[in-house]
Amino acid sequence: MPNFRTQLEAYLDTQAKPEHKYSHQPRLYALTQQIAALTTPTPIYDDDIVYAAAFLHDLGVFIGHRPEDPDALKQWDHVAYSCNRAPELLTAFNFPTEKIEAVLTCIREHQPHDTPQTFEATLLRDADILEQLGAIGILRTAAKLDSDTRFHHFSDVRTSLQRALDTLPSQICLEATRSLAAPRIAILRSFLEALTTEAGPNLD
Numbered sequence: 001m002p003n004f005r006t007q008l009e010a011y012l013d014t015q016a017k018p019e020h021k022y023s024h025q026p027r028l029y030a031l032t033q034q035i036a037a038l039t040t041p042t043p044i045y046d047d048d049i050v051y052a053a054a055f056l057h058d059l060g061v062f063i064g065h066r067p068e069d070p071d072a073l074k075q076w077d078h079v080a081y082s083c084n085r086a087p088e089l090l091t092a093f094n095f096p097t098e099k100i101e102a103v104l105t106c107i108r109e110h111q112p113h114d115t116p117q118t119f120e121a122t123l124l125r126d127a128d129i130l131e132q133l134g135a136i137g138i139l140r141t142a143a144k145l146d147s148d149t150r151f152h153h154f155s156d157v158r159t160s161l162q163r164a165l166d167t168l169p170s171q172i173c174l175e176a177t178r179s180l181a182a183p184r185i186a187i188l189r190s191f192l193e194a195l196t197t198e199a200g201p202n203l204d
Helices: 004-015 019-038 047-056 070-074 078-092 097-108 119-130 134-142 154-167 175-199
Strands: none
Touching (some): 004 078, 019 175, 047 078, 047 097, 078 097, 097 119, 134 154, 134 175
């Protein structure tokens, strides 16, 4: 029988719509590994919990898992949806039952405005912040044009990226994450400066 990781990957690969949404999950998990490896003293944590949360935390943002009605989508709580679906999925994939609640804690606390209560949740949250910075952050934000109700113009992308640059670095919890964030912050700042220089007042 395939282990739960293989089953999670296969499930997300079929459910992620638009398809590019799937690449966030394996990158996010890889970042948690990098952060943990750079953290001193060496942390003791449950990698199964981090893995499961990394792959399921954004289930509620996929087409087919979120409302189609634009007004309902504006009010949509993708975190609550992901937490509601995760237990049944993890159980079906033979994930250890006693660890499911810890996975839900990570999902509930993965956003920048949250205060993580466990090291696993802190890892996931810090990694998710890194994904919103640098070249990947730029690419992911630009990909939301016309597929996200908040993004209709290039200026919407610029506003979102500027907000990320202004607010996210100070919300990082771990020193190891800050070291990984530094080059990403520089890339994002340089991009926004170039965007202003090239477009001036005519970005839209």
